[in-house]
Amino acid sequence: MAFCPNCGKEVSPQAFSCPNCGHPLGQAQPAIKAAEQIGWWWWLFPFFLAWIGGLIAYFALKDRNQKTAEHLLIFGIVWTFVGAVLIGLVFLLFAVAAVGFSSV
Secondary structure, eight states: OEEOTTTOOEEOTTOSBOTTTOOBOSSOEEOOOOOOOOOGGGGHHHHHHHHHHHHHHHHHHTTTOHHHHHHHHHHHHHHHHHHHHHHHHHHHHHHHHHHHHHTO
16 A cells, blocks of 8 residues: 555555545555564663663654654653662661660
8 A cells, every 4th residue: 555645645556546535646655664673671771770761762753653652762761761760669668677676
């Protein structure tokens, strides 16, 4: 199948104009290339480097697979906040334990 260069809708390869927007096609455009498969190890960048790793993965992969690159960026941002909360809880538990032991 082919796509209209004006509206992006799928059109028949034999169509002379887009049935959706009426744009003259001449020759229809070839189908968009399928997104490249990305390895699981890219998820380690945002996991270990938080939002910075998400940015690195996004800019490294955005031309190869836009959707996965966006998911890695979002994961990096969310993991930054989740990690901060987890670290805060650990410090809070240590502080409570330290106060509890000092009063004994």
